[in-house]
Amino acid sequence: MNKVFLAVLLATALAAIEGTIVATAIPSITADLSGVELISWIYSAYLLASAIATILFGKLADIFGRKKMIIIGIGIFVTGSLLAGVSQSMVQLIIFRAIQGIGAGSILPITLTIVGELFSTEKARAKGQGYISMIWGVAGVIGPLLGGYLVDQLSWHYIFLLNVPFGLSALFLIARYYDEKVHKKKHHIDYLGAVIFSITVVTFLLSIIKGSNTGIWGSNEQIAYYAISLIGLFLFIRVELRAKEPIIPLTLFKNRRLMTVNGLTFMMMSIVISVSVYIPIYGQSILGNSATQAGLLIAPLTVMWTVSSVLVGTLVGRFSNKVIIQAGTLLLVIGTTMLAFLTTDSSYVYVGISTAVLGAGMGLIAPLIILTVQAAAKPDEVGISIGLNSFTNTFSQSLGAAFFGVLFNIMTSQPLRDLDKGEIQLNGSFDHQLFTKAEMNDLLHIITSGVQVVYIGAAVFAVIAFLLATMLQKNKVRH
Known part of the structure; x- marks a missing residue:
C-alpha cells in the first residue's frame, strides 16, 4: 500500500506543479516560439481540457475501475508533457x-478516490487526504521556483520534459503494486x-476567459457563447434524464450533503484565486515589491495550508469533521476581513499574517472535503x-477570477482613466516623472480601493462558506 500511495503522491505532485511551473517560463517561451498574442491559451487550453477531464474520468473510473483509468490518465499526461517539451x-x-x-x-479525481x-479508517483517510492537500500547497511555492531554475540553467523545454x-x-x-477488484458488468456509456x-x-x-481578458461581457461573440451554453445545458439535462447510465447522474444534485460540500468548495477556491491574483498586484503596486517578493507574500498561505493539512489527521476523532470544517471557514472569514482593511500604509507583515490565517x-477544510464527499456518495x-x-x-x-476582476475594474477603471496618464501597469513600475506627488498618492489609493473591494467580496464568500459548513449533516462513514 505504501508504494501505491507514493505513486499517488507523485502523480498528484506532477499535476499540481504543472499548474504553476509554466508562469516563470512564459517570457522564454514567447522569445523562442513568438506568438505573444496566444500566451493566454497556454493556460486556457490546459484549464479547459482539465475541467472536462475531471468529470469524464471520474465517471469512467466508476465504470472501468480506478487502476485502468489512472494508468490511462498518467499516460496521457506523460505523452502531453513529452510533446510539449519538444514543441516547435x-x-x-x-x-x-x-x-x-x-x-x-484525470489524475485529480482518481487519486483522491x-x-x-x-485506508480503512476515517482517521487514516484524513491523514492521506491531508498529504494530498499538502502536495497542492507546496506546489504553489515549488512550481515557480523550480520553473525559474530550469529556465535559467537549462531551457523552458525541461519544465515539461x-x-x-x-x-x-x-x-x-501503480501497474505493479495497485491491486483493485473490479466487478465486471455490462455498461451503457453516455457518449x-x-x-x-x-x-x-x-x-x-x-x-x-474571453470576458476576463478583454473586460467586454456584452459583445455579439459573448452573447453567442451564452446562448450556446444555455442551449447546451438544456439539451444535457434532457439527455441525462433519459440515459441508462448518465455521465453525471442528476440525482447527485438532490444529495443535499454533496451540494453543500460543492458549494463550500466553490467559495473556498474562489477565495484562493483572489489571493493568487490580487496580493501580488498589491505587493508590486503598493508595497513596491519586485515580482519575486510579491509572489512570496503568498508563501505564508502555502506554508500554513501545508501545516494544517497535516494536522487534520490528528484532529479527526477528537473533533467532528463538521466542527473542524467550521473552524476552517471561520479562519477564512478572519483572513479575508483582514485583507479587506488593507491600506496604502499596510505592512508586509500584516499581509503575511492575513494570508497565513487564510x-x-x-x-x-480541504482534506475533509473529499472525506465528506466519499461518505455522502453511493459506492x-x-x-x-x-x-x-x-x-x-x-x-x-x-468564475471567481472573472467576478473579482469585475469588482476590481469597477473601482479602478474610470479613476485610472481620469488620471489621463495612458495605460497604467499594475506591477509597480510607474514612471514617477509622469506623476506629481498628489497624482501618485491618488494612484496608490485607487489601486488599494480596488483591492479592498475584492476582499470585501471574498469576505462575503467566506461568510457563505461558514454558513454552508453549519448546514453540513452528519453521515455515516463508508468503509
Whole structure:
C-alpha cells in the first residue's frame, strides 16, 4: 500500500506543479516560439481540457475501475508533457498543453478516490487526504521556483520534459503494486451526454476567459457563447434524464450533503484565486515589491495550508469533521476581513499574517472535503461525485477570477482613466516623472480601493462558506 500511495503522491505532485511551473517560463517561451498574442491559451487550453477531464474520468473510473483509468490518465499526461517539451511552435505547444490538461484532469479525481480506498479508517483517510492537500500547497511555492531554475540553467523545454521520468515511475508503481477488484458488468456509456457536456463547458469557460481578458461581457461573440451554453445545458439535462447510465447522474444534485460540500468548495477556491491574483498586484503596486517578493507574500498561505493539512489527521476523532470544517471557514472569514482593511500604509507583515490565517483555514477544510464527499456518495458513484467536486474546484477559480476582476475594474477603471496618464501597469513600475506627488498618492489609493473591494467580496464568500459548513449533516462513514 505504501508504494501505491507514493505513486499517488507523485502523480498528484506532477499535476499540481504543472499548474504553476509554466508562469516563470512564459517570457522564454514567447522569445523562442513568438506568438505573444496566444500566451493566454497556454493556460486556457490546459484549464479547459482539465475541467472536462475531471468529470469524464471520474465517471469512467466508476465504470472501468480506478487502476485502468489512472494508468490511462498518467499516460496521457506523460505523452502531453513529452510533446510539449519538444514543441516547435506556439500552436503546437497549445495543443500539447490541452493533452496535458486531459491527463492532469484525470489524475485529480482518481487519486483522491484511490486514497479513500487505500485506508480503512476515517482517521487514516484524513491523514492521506491531508498529504494530498499538502502536495497542492507546496506546489504553489515549488512550481515557480523550480520553473525559474530550469529556465535559467537549462531551457523552458525541461519544465515539461521533467514530468516524463517521474510520470513513468508513478505508472510503474501503480501497474505493479495497485491491486483493485473490479466487478465486471455490462455498461451503457453516455457518449451523447459526454459530447454535449464537453461543448457546453468549453463554451461557457471560453466566455469567462474571453470576458476576463478583454473586460467586454456584452459583445455579439459573448452573447453567442451564452446562448450556446444555455442551449447546451438544456439539451444535457434532457439527455441525462433519459440515459441508462448518465455521465453525471442528476440525482447527485438532490444529495443535499454533496451540494453543500460543492458549494463550500466553490467559495473556498474562489477565495484562493483572489489571493493568487490580487496580493501580488498589491505587493508590486503598493508595497513596491519586485515580482519575486510579491509572489512570496503568498508563501505564508502555502506554508500554513501545508501545516494544517497535516494536522487534520490528528484532529479527526477528537473533533467532528463538521466542527473542524467550521473552524476552517471561520479562519477564512478572519483572513479575508483582514485583507479587506488593507491600506496604502499596510505592512508586509500584516499581509503575511492575513494570508497565513487564510492558509490555516484552507488546510483544515480541504482534506475533509473529499472525506465528506466519499461518505455522502453511493459506492458506485464515488468516482463521479469526486469528479464533480474536482470540476467545481476548477470551475470556481475561473468564475471567481472573472467576478473579482469585475469588482476590481469597477473601482479602478474610470479613476485610472481620469488620471489621463495612458495605460497604467499594475506591477509597480510607474514612471514617477509622469506623476506629481498628489497624482501618485491618488494612484496608490485607487489601486488599494480596488483591492479592498475584492476582499470585501471574498469576505462575503467566506461568510457563505461558514454558513454552508453549519448546514453540513452528519453521515455515516463508508468503509
